[in-house]
Amino acid sequence: MKKNSKKLLALLLSASMTVGVLAGCGAKSTNNEVAPATENANEAISEKSEADGNTPDISEHVDITMYLVGDTPETYSDILAKVNEITEREINASLNVKWLSWSEHDAKYSLLFSGKEDFDLIFTAPAWCHYEQTVALGGFLELTEDMISKYMPDVWAQLPEVAWKQAKINGKIYMMPANFIEVNPLAATIRTDWMEQFGFTDIKSWDDMFAFMKACGENGKNAFAVKEDNPWGLYIGCIAEGCNPKGYCGLSGTPSGNSYIFYNGYDADSTKLTSLFDMEEFRNYCHQMKELADAGAIPDDVLATNFEERQTYMAGGKAAYFLWNTGTARNYANEINAAHPECKVQIFNFFEDDTFLASKYTNNGMGINVNTKNPERAMMMLNLLATNQEIMDLTSLGIQGVNWELNDDGTYSVLQPYNASNYWGWRNGDMIRNLYNPAATDVDKKYEQMNESYYQNIKPEHMLDYFGFDTTAVSTQVAAVEAADDTYWYPLLCGQVDDVDATIDQFKVALETAGLQDIIDEAQRQVDEYMSAQK
Structure with missing residues (x-):
């Protein structure tokens, strides 16, 4: 499947x-x-x-x-x-x-x-x-x-x-x-002039992406410049390469943008919730980010840089890529190419063997x-x-x-x-007008190819795709869990820790102390009740 x-x-x-x-x-x-x-x-x-x-x-x-x-x-x-x-x-x-x-x-x-x-x-x-x-x-x-x-x-x-x-x-x-x-998954907007300079003709997999990011560091360049562009979303999307073999999907409404509590979105009969710390994939990813940081691919000030300047950082030579949904990535890629054609920016999504969930x-x-x-x-x-x-x-x-x-x-x-x-x-999809585009750019052509693939491969729905968690009963625990984000979450996602395993263990203790298990238990109770009501 x-x-x-x-x-x-x-x-x-x-x-x-x-x-x-x-x-x-x-x-x-x-x-x-x-x-x-x-x-x-x-x-x-x-x-x-x-x-x-x-x-x-x-x-x-x-x-x-x-x-x-x-x-x-x-x-x-x-x-x-x-x-x-x-x-x-x-x-x-x-x-x-x-x-x-x-x-x-x-x-x-x-x-x-x-x-x-x-x-x-x-x-x-x-x-x-x-x-x-x-x-x-x-x-x-x-x-x-x-x-x-x-x-x-x-x-x-x-x-x-x-x-x-x-x-x-x-x-x-x-x-x-x-x-x-819409079907509008995450895409990487990448400077292909740097790809060419470092010997890359295409990026078709997570391994390609990791190798390119490491090559950036080895050549004195940053892979990304702001913490929000960390590639965890790309990594966890590569099911075809085994990065997310259990089909983890974040449960809507849970802490920190659904980052810590998951269900298997590809097994219609599965409603058992798991946590971030049940995922060996998370630990593997964090070790790879540490490797990139040690190689010089991630700047030391990545946790403090301004998210709103991400396009400027790329155009100014401070980042090889940034991440956004495919439609927005297309727009920004065209804007950068118009102002800085030397960057040769293109969009990439390397989940060729996967299916995609409509929003x-x-x-x-x-x-x-x-x-x-x-x-x-x-x-x-x-x-x-x-x-x-x-x-x-x-x-x-x-x-x-x-x-x-x-x-x-x-x-x-x-x-x-x-x-x-x-x-x-x-926004009303029945009323949005289509653009007449006689002079499509290379980015536009790539977007159309990717978009066609998305709509031809829409993932079957899971009942929990429609679920929304009510945090009322555990609001204190939610606030405490989210307070740990800046201390552990982003430093781990961006390789800004000295000891990956020790930091993950500290992160787990911090979230458990804050009440993560209480939140999981309450979410599971609501999920079970929700699923019973669907029968």
Whole structure:
């Protein structure tokens, strides 16, 4: 049977981008303060619906504040002004957008809820963008089927039942999933000028990748420059080479972006959970990273460098590669080649004999603050964002006639590039336009080949692919476990330890002391209950 841990790749990459999720919040006190508001808000909406009949009251203009994760695109104020022309016309509401940058969302996301900041909507996703943790803290408004069908009728009609199923935690919905799924596994964006210089014509396996990284060090070059680009996700994805023979997949909602608790995603009958320390593969990987660090392939300051500068590091000669999902890797590769053609950047994914897991609908979505003053209009705003073609075009492509033009065949051509950022929470696959690309680059051609292979080899689903862990009962242990990340996790993943085996043993003791087994036991209890309910 073909195997692949695409899901684990994505989650492990996400884990490397999101450390210490909500670790600073005391879940019990926060939960007591916030959670009751969900019931109050739902009761208020229900009473208002009964009074108003089936037609929502939009006579009073309201302002909706929305948080997105990412960097503010240039000219976004112009885009938003045009979006607001539509929202004011359609639902008598305007949208105010605030941003949590890639470098700050881990620390600030939970503070928006614990500090009771006045806002309405926020981007969310399982594991890497705080969905399960925020639900556990009582931060998101529960969305009942009656509320969705009344205030988000177009979304309700378009999204398949499985999307809402994926969004449920303990049988309740707390997010609007995006109407979009994709097969978009991890890829390495590599300087092929260095490959040629060091005698490599291609990279088709983990052994090839390791040899290239070591050659970088031996020639005075860094393989990677930021801790998030450590190749653990690549290593654990190489099932065909025996790096992950048991099909480990991270269990959604568990600590540190699903980095420590796993299930066998390739055996439909297996629901037994295991921990990172049951994996001999992890110890093997850490020894290889130590070998690379000793060879000079990993810089001594790798734990302190700025994630947001990773493309700059590559173009400036400080890194041989960086990691991202295949679509984003393609975009950045083209950008670097345009500015620095001497780098000859290309994208690589060397899981040729594997199958790939399609993303969940919940991989991107929008949550509603439990303390919103305008829950009905917030839902109506989401309905409009997700199903209005004009808004979809504006937020994904920019302004028609300025950034892009529509072709007779329905494709679009770029006039002035617009770097769209985080419209993913309402992205609708039925409404996204295709790019007309008469001058495809070598990167584009490689992407199309890889993408075709992905969709031809989609992995069968496992029931636990839809599971979301509720951390409420073990929130203290989760915070303690995640607090150990910077001390052990990244130093091991990047080879920055003196004694690998001793450090792994210390790491295991630290997580066990923090309560990892309690978390595993609670997760197993929930998994068993979840699986029983599916029968």
